[in-house]
Amino acid sequence: MPVLSIENLSYAYPNAETPALNDVSLSVNKGEFVVICGPTGAGKTTFCRCILGLIPHFFGGDMSGKVIVLDTDTRDIQPSRLAAKVGLVFQNPEDQLIAMSVEEELAFGLENLGLPRDEIKKRIDESLNLVNIVELRDRPPSELSSGQQQKVAIAAVLAMNPEILVLDEPTSMIDPKSALDITQFLNKLNKERGVTVIVAEHRLENLVSFADKIVVINKGCIVQTGSPREVFASDNLLEIGVAIPRIIQLASRLKKAGIKIDNLPLTVEEAFSILRRAL
Amino acid sequence: MPPFIVVHDLYFSYPNYVTALQGVNLNIDKGELMAIMGENGAGKTTLVKHFNGLLRPQSGSVTVDGIDTRNATVAELSTRVGYVFQNPLYQLFSETVEKEMMLGLSGVNLPDSEKKNRVDEVLIELGVERFRNRHPLMLSEGERKRVAIASVLVMDPAVIALDEPTLALDYTEKRRLGGVIERLHNEGHTIILVTHDVEFAFDLSERIVTMSRGKILADLPKEKVFNGEASLDAAGLVEPQLFQLARRLKALDVHISDFSVEGAFAGVMKRVKRSKGK
Numbered sequence: 001m002p003v004l005s006i007e008n009l010s011y012a013y014p015n016a017e018t019p020a021l022n023d024v025s026l027s028v029n030k031g032e033f034v035v036i037c038g039p040t041g042a043g044k045t046t047f048c049r050c051i052l053g054l055i056p057h058f059f060g061g062d063m064s065g066k067v068i069v070l071d072t073d074t075r076d077i078q079p080s081r082l083a084a085k086v087g088l089v090f091q092n093p094e095d096q097l098i099a100m101s102v103e104e105e106l107a108f109g110l111e112n113l114g115l116p117r118d119e120i121k122k123r124i125d126e127s128l129n130l131v132n133i134v135e136l137r138d139r140p141p142s143e144l145s146s147g148q149q150q151k152v153a154i155a156a157v158l159a160m161n162p163e164i165l166v167l168d169e170p171t172s173m174i175d176p177k178s179a180l181d182i183t184q185f186l187n188k189l190n191k192e193r194g195v196t197v198i199v200a201e202h203r204l205e206n207l208v209s210f211a212d213k214i215v216v217i218n219k220g221c222i223v224q225t226g227s228p229r230e231v232f233a234s235d236n237l238l239e240i241g242v243a244i245p246r247i248i249q250l251a252s253r254l255k256k257a258g259i260k261i262d263n264l265p266l267t268v269e270e271a272f273s274i275l276r277r278a279l
Numbered sequence: 280m281p282p283f284i285v286v287h288d289l290y291f292s293y294p295n296y297v298t299a300l301q302g303v304n305l306n307i308d309k310g311e312l313m314a315i316m317g318e319n320g321a322g323k324t325t326l327v328k329h330f331n332g333l334l335r336p337q338s339g340s341v342t343v344d345g346i347d348t349r350n351a352t353v354a355e356l357s358t359r360v361g362y363v364f365q366n367p368l369y370q371l372f373s374e375t376v377e378k379e380m381m382l383g384l385s386g387v388n389l390p391d392s393e394k395k396n397r398v399d400e401v402l403i404e405l406g407v408e409r410f411r412n413r414h415p416l417m418l419s420e421g422e423r424k425r426v427a428i429a430s431v432l433v434m435d436p437a438v439i440a441l442d443e444p445t446l447a448l449d450y451t452e453k454r455r456l457g458g459v460i461e462r463l464h465n466e467g468h469t470i471i472l473v474t475h476d477v478e479f480a481f482d483l484s485e486r487i488v489t490m491s492r493g494k495i496l497a498d499l500p501k502e503k504v505f506n507g508e509a510s511l512d513a514a515g516l517v518e519p520q521l522f523q524l525a526r527r528l529k530a531l532d533v534h535i536s537d538f539s540v541e542g543a544f545a546g547v548m549k550r551v552k553r554s555k556g557k
Contacts, residue, residue: 039449174319174475179517247520
């Protein structure tokens with residue numbers, strides 16, 4: 001059952017010469033883990049904004065086609081009302097952090113949902129624990145490092161218990177170990193609680209083994225959709241600026257050189273066993 | 280020749296906040312290409328901001344090109360050490376990209392035609408020439424990042440410190456930036472990369488310094504870090520998949536010493552040829 005269905009979506013920002021998205025169609029099923037990749041400026045952020053209805057409601061511009069989220073046309077609902085079910089983590093955390101302390105930041109969205117006090121407290125504790133930032137509870141978000149702010153932004157969205165989680169380069173500023181923790185956590189949320197996860201990312205190494213579907217966007221168009229193995233078998237991804245994980249690149253090169261490789265590896269373990277058989 | 284930058288027992292703390300640097304010692308020679316790596320809040324940025332006088336030691340000392348930074352102005356230091364902020368918004372002020380470039384050069388004693396040539400060269404090399412007349416705020420994160428790097432390169436400082444330079448850059452832009460850094464290094468510039476991007480750091484730099492909680496954990500040639508003499512994990516870093524694979528492949532008598540795809544490919548093919556020869 002699709003929780004998100006995008007039909008022939010085209011969009012241009014106000015006064016833009018060229019459209020940011022051009023006739024994009026995509027269907028995402030409940031519980032899918034989708035990774036959106038593509039070079040800078042391809043339209044990934046615009047795509048995320050459309051899912052939440054920030055386009056067209058906040059950004060104006062010229063939109064055609066349809067975005068249906070959880071059976072509602074985004075044109076017919078205010079983004080603030082969608083926010084209870086669809087969580088968005090922005091690329092730049094400074095764009096979404098407004099409160100005087102991390103705790104208040106997390107409480108803000110929950111208070112807007114009208115939740116009882118002890119439920120709010122419980123959810124805040126849970127989220128801070130999940131993202132591992134309990135010690136930042138009383139600090140002002142504006143004084144935190146970019147990576148820490150990014151974690152706060154993720155915690156604030158998680159606290160809302162969304163059915164669909166949309167993350168725009170959520171770990172770009174976070175150190176690799178915390179980034180790995182967060183991607184593993186997204187995987188857990190997806191597999192155990194059935195939350196639909198849509199992540200736009202440049203750094204694909206940690207994500208590919210979790211992804212059901214990879215969507216490649218270039219110049220406002222979807223140029224490929226498929227399982228990680230299907231999509232990464234194509235060489236022109238590197239040419240358009242998508243960083244195929246190096247172990248996959250290595251396997252592709254070896255395959256071309258005549259080494260017997262049936263399936264592209266998505267993990268180190270897979271790569272090792274493929275090479276052990278092949279050598 | 281004494282090291283170009285000497286950090287001696289440096290302590291620094293921000294108001295109302297934990298100590299950001301706790302007794303750091305570090306020497307950087309002229310012409311080095313090195314990476315400072317570590318988790319969020321480890322003190323990397325705080326350390327590097329001492330190199331061009333944005334921060335001054337509270338205790339201990341920092342000497343750049345023989346000058347004690349406590350006795351120097353930012354203007355004096357900035358001609359020696361160029362610093363590219365992690366967030367380009369902190370350093371872009373002008374209405375257009377071109378004006379931003381010229382602003383940096385306004386204090387440099389050069390004829391206008393020479394300044395213009397330099398601006399052209401740098402903008403073309405970083406692939407942002409077409410944004411010359413655009414407002415920096417109207418660019419995407421990745422484009423803005425490259426403009427911020429260009430605005431420092433145009434000053435041609437001896438030392439260039441780049442704070443998370445690959446943030447928001449895609450594969451193509453990263454490769455281009457890698458090429459620019461190699462060129463600068465070959466021309467004798469000292470390059471300091473502050474980065475989480477383990478692949479990028481290992482592709483380019485010879486020396487890896489890891490930090491955690493305001494202290495230096497390890498300061499080693501990259502081969503030694505790869506061989507496990509320093510824990511990347513302790514510094515909040517994760518070994519790239521290709522490192523992990525390369526280490527496991529030793530058991531199959533495959534030896535990889537260069538962590539690019541080409542290097543790993545060459546390592547595996549060597550082993551294939553050897554077994555065919557038997």
